[in-house]
Amino acid sequence: MSRGTQNLLLLLLGLSTAVMLVKGTYLNYVKPGLLPWLVVAAAVLVGLGLAAVVYDVRNLDADDDDHGHRHQPWLGWLLLVPIAMVAFVVPPALSAHGTSPAPIIAPQRRAFPPLPPGDAPTVSLPEVVMRAAADSTNSLAGRSITLTGFTLHRPDGVDLGRVVIVCCAADAQLARVHLSGPGAIVAEGHPDDTWLRVRGQIVPGSSHTEDGFIPTMTVTDVARIDKPANTYAY
Known part of the structure; x- marks a missing residue:
């Protein structure tokens, strides 16, 4: 050359x-x-x-x-x-099909800061996954929260997912919350990769090693939203 x-x-x-x-x-x-x-x-x-x-x-x-x-x-x-x-x-940005689930490593339990005030504050999905697995203060117990993510149909129902990157797309991993309750039936009616805003409560004790620390959320409200310009969570 x-x-x-x-x-x-x-x-x-x-x-x-x-x-x-x-x-x-x-x-x-x-x-x-x-x-x-x-x-x-x-x-x-x-x-x-x-x-x-x-x-x-x-x-x-x-x-x-x-x-x-x-x-x-x-x-x-x-x-x-x-x-x-x-x-x-x-x-296009990576979707669930271009990522791998987060490694199953038992996190060290620690105290997380309180959730934002309000009736159902918006919390990032990866943060909810971490709080459910490692928060020693159980800040999610009894609190309604709002999550956004895309649908992932599984044999046991439907999950809400987000692609998480630490630095770049090369380290992308998939974070998921399993949906249950009346809102889950509505979410199941949407195809994969449909973006939703859901409201509900995390089921206490639903995050453990056997299921890869995927917490379960009892959903009461579901709304379809447009795909955001930046689909990643950090």
């Missing part, structure tokens, strides 16, 4: 990153907290690529070989195709 092709690859990689930042599609790959680092990385790549291209243009004659002709590195240009596709052909 010629030096000119290498420089163009570097430039296009930086521009592709910048396009993903502007369009917001970087959220399909990494968590929002990495935005500042991606901005810096895109700026550095574009700057280095431009500097290298300008340098090569000013020293164009130096690329001629002894026979007075130029190399034709057309094969190297094929590498531009996948880089461009990353920016302009955006794959």
Whole structure:
């Protein structure tokens, strides 16, 4: 691969990153907290690529070989195709089918902070899973909460799930809450990957090792919602 092709690859990689930042599609790959680092990385790549291209243009004659002709590195240009596709052909965010369940490791019990005040505060699904498995204060007991997630049909009924990422899509895992009660019948009527907002209470003692620490929620209200722009939980 010629030096000119290498420089163009570097430039296009930086521009592709910048396009993903502007369009917001970087959220399909990494968590929002990495935005500042991606901005810096895109700026550095574009700057280095431009500097290298300008340098090569000013020293164009130096690329001629002894026979007075130029190399034709057309094969190297094929590498531009996948880089461009990353920016302009955006794959969807991971769904339940592209993730694995969280590893079954008994969490250490500890005191969690109180739930937000209100009749049925909105709590993230991964937090509910952790509270049900490890909260020594039993903050979920007797409290109605609101969860959002997508439907997952199982042989024993329907679950509400969220894809959780710690850093990027490579470490994505699936968090689930099993639905029961009258609202579960409504949820079962929706196909997989339907986004719902549900209200209910976590059944005390329903999270244990045998079921992979998947708590059960007695659901009283179910509402279908639009798929959010950012489907991941953190």
